[in-house]
Amino acid sequence: MKKYKLICIIIFLLILLSIVLATFIGSADIKFAQVIDIYKFKLHFLNTDLDDMGLYSIIWNIRLPRAIVAVLVGGGLALTGCIMQALTGNVMAEPYTLGIQSGAGMFAAFSIAFFSQIPILGIxxxxxxAFIGAMVSMIFVYIISSRDRAKSNSNLILIGISISMLCNAIIQLIIAFAPDNAKIRSIVFWTMGGLGGAHWEDISLLFIVSIIGFIITYALAEELNIISMGEETAIILGVQLHKLNKILLVCVSVMVGAIVSISGSIGFVGLITPHIVRKIVGSDHKKLIPVATLTGALFLVWTDIVSRVIVAPKELPIGVITSLIGVPFFLFIIKKRSRGVK
Incomplete structure (x- = not known):
């Protein structure tokens, strides 16, 4: 228990440090002392004066909210990955591989392209x-995978990939009929994922959704532990599977919808972090959920930093980087499962 708490404290402190570092690492040449001066100015510390308001705008209005959004998005995706892997009993399950993010992105793309033509979309x-799209995709995957107990094996992932391919095809169709280039560029952003458009206004929504999702999931951690032992065991021990599935599926849909509506589709965070953390702290969800959430947050902050500096002054979509890391990891898990190694 002490080791688990120490890990949480260390990762949390690393996240705080990473947020500060993220505000001065980038294409613009900004010194660390200048960043500290801006923090002093904003916090009214020692009556610090600030002459360069352009620098202030870069640090306080662009980089800092972007770093905080990265923390919330990364933590949220890791948390949803933990939930999906527990509910399905499949370590390869996460919102991206199950097509949930693609469904949210498809509805978001439709909204972006046609909200001015269809009044109800603007309302x-x-x-x-995006939430509705996540929910619809999840319902499709869950209904189809529930037949013949497919959700207990690799067929679940094949169903998710099929749903994802269908949603991506519809997104391409939406792009083809989009009324102008600005909307096309915005839709392409959703498909690749990115935090370039993050603002302070986005933080409140993500924070509220993430906190509520975390509290609900952590409160049900014991039930998730029981489910991991098998559905029959869970029923014998009194777990109401139907009710639990409904609660957590709605929770995942809300979180994924909120995340995708702000960051676009960022894949494999929910696959990588829970799998690695499970090797360190074990499968107890009371430990796995908080450590995986913090690890996902830390991972995405630094992934975002890399996306900003690797091809500076241009920016690489963050979803591209997570996919470059996640796809080999995904194949590695498949190889291990084919050998019967857990």
Missing amino acids: LGTNIL
């Missing part, structure tokens, strides 16, 4: 439509 907003 609902991109965030709500």
